[in-house]
Amino acid sequence: AQSVTQLGSHVSVSEGALVLLRCNYSSSVPPYLFWYVQYPNQGLQLLLKYTTGATLVKGINGFEAEFKKSETSFHLTKPSAHMSDAAEYFCAVSVRTGGFKTIFGAGTRLFVKA
């Protein structure tokens, strides 16, 4: 069965510091991996996704993630946090089961301190 684990329900960084949000997945088939961001009182918005090819994926707002098959990880990073990055972040994997489903992690809330 497929699953997604996000390490740390809350992460706090100072403005200008490195952002690292951790995601590990479990999948019996090659995964398609996504990071979404949710701002307060809004729906989810895609940050980036890994499908095939280059394992370092760049997304919007300066975020990037690296797919590491050997570690079954897809951690999200940003070199320098901005106050506007404060939000909740979700890692997700798409899997095929007849049709297909998307499985989300529990989410990590990012706090950015001035």
Place this chain on the structure above:
Amino acid sequence: EAQVTQNPRYLITVTGKKLTVTCSQNMNHEYMSWYRQDPGLGLRQIYYSMNVEVTDKGDVPEGYKVSRKEKRNFPLILESPSPNQTSLYFCASTSSLTRADLTDTQYFGPGTRLTVL
């Protein structure tokens, strides 16, 4: 403007009173999905639809029904709501204009906050 709309945005109801949450997209997407979001659990898929008249269960379908009679609409029906269905609900559709696949980006509606007393 390309968007996914949900109505109502907020709803307070009582146990057992049937309700429908509507979802509509104007992007001609084939694949649509419903999720519920609960603290500490992330989003869990309730039902999804690959196309008109094609629906399938997600991870938490109990207590919910859906229908897909036309491409743009995908309503979520709670025949007899219970307090454990109090949650934040999201509808989503994919970016594919033809056959949906695993790599597609999902576009989410703004959410419906449901409280069942």
